[in-house]
Amino acid sequence: MIVIGIAGGIASGKSTAARVFEGLGARVLDADAIGHDLLRTEGMRADIRAAFGDSVLTTERDVDRRALGRLVFGDEQARQRLNRLVRPAIRAEIRRRIAAMRGEGYDGVVVVDAPLLVDTGPTDLADRVILVTAPASTRKERIILRGLIGSEAEARIAAQEPDAKQARWADYILENDGTRDELIEKAEALWKRIVS
Numbered sequence: 001m002i003v004i005g006i007a008g009g010i011a012s013g014k015s016t017a018a019r020v021f022e023g024l025g026a027r028v029l030d031a032d033a034i035g036h037d038l039l040r041t042e043g044m045r046a047d048i049r050a051a052f053g054d055s056v057l058t059t060e061r062d063v064d065r066r067a068l069g070r071l072v073f074g075d076e077q078a079r080q081r082l083n084r085l086v087r088p089a090i091r092a093e094i095r096r097r098i099a100a101m102r103g104e105g106y107d108g109v110v111v112v113d114a115p116l117l118v119d120t121g122p123t124d125l126a127d128r129v130i131l132v133t134a135p136a137s138t139r140k141e142r143i144i145l146r147g148l149i150g151s152e153a154e155a156r157i158a159a160q161e162p163d164a165k166q167a168r169w170a171d172y173i174l175e176n177d178g179t180r181d182e183l184i185e186k187a188e189a190l191w192k193r194i195v196s
Contacts, residue, residue: 001102003110004194005126007117009160011142013176013183014132018113020187024195027106029097031114035090039063047085052078073155087116094125109195118169119161128194131170133163135177 004021008014015030022028038044040062048056048063056068072079094112101110117123118131136157143153167173172190176183 001098001107001110002128002195003098003112003126005112005114005117005123005129006132007114007119007129007166007170008132009134009139009163010115010156011139011146012132012134013174013180014115015113016176016180016183017130017132017174017187018111020184021109021111021191024188024191026109026111027101028111028113029094031090031094031112031116034093035086036065038086038089038093039065044086044089048082051081051085069156070152073152073159076159079159083116090114091125098125115160118166122169128172129170130172130174130190131163131166132174132176133167134175138177 004026006014006018006021018026018028018030039048045057045061045063048068052068052071056064056071058064068082072082094114098110112126114125117125118129123129139157140150140153143156144150148156172194174183174186174190176186
């Protein structure tokens with residue numbers, strides 16, 4: 001089994017690259033989706049409430065991800081507090097799922113789609129790391145198309161480590177500076193280099 005980590009800032013195109021790899025036969029573990037699942041667990045909801053109060057909960061007492069996002073992307077200390085709560089749980093779940101696949105005898109490619117994979121240094125979650133990059137202006141436009149306003153988009157981009165810093169820990173750089181089709185072609189070519 002080979003584990004490929006795909007990192008990159010918000011709206012860089014990493015999920016598109018992960019879907020390309022999935023289409024080529026990889027199994028994908030989406031760290032964001034795992035995090036969203038964890039936010040629905042009773043224990044994590046209680047931890048979030050204790051850390052941030054009722055203002056980040058819906059009337060049904062679920063975590064309001066949009067309210068939580070507005071809070072943590074406007075406050076560095078709050079963002080670090082959230083990361084300390086959620087990131088270890090996400091990493092543990094990724095490790096558990098990889099171990100389960102190994103236990104099943106799977107010997108193909110696993111892709112870990114995790115935006116914060118190498119933002120603080122090298123990772124032990126993947127054998128190879130791909131950093132997907134895109135110009136900040138392009139990323140901002142994509143985030144706005146997802147429904148956030150310009151200042152929210154800028155805050156999310158600013159809260160993440162710059163590509164140049166993350167690139168130190170990446171084995172490959174996948175530049176997403178063109179069209180979606182061009183990114184797909186680059187991802188397919190990179191798959192051949194890594195897997196073949």
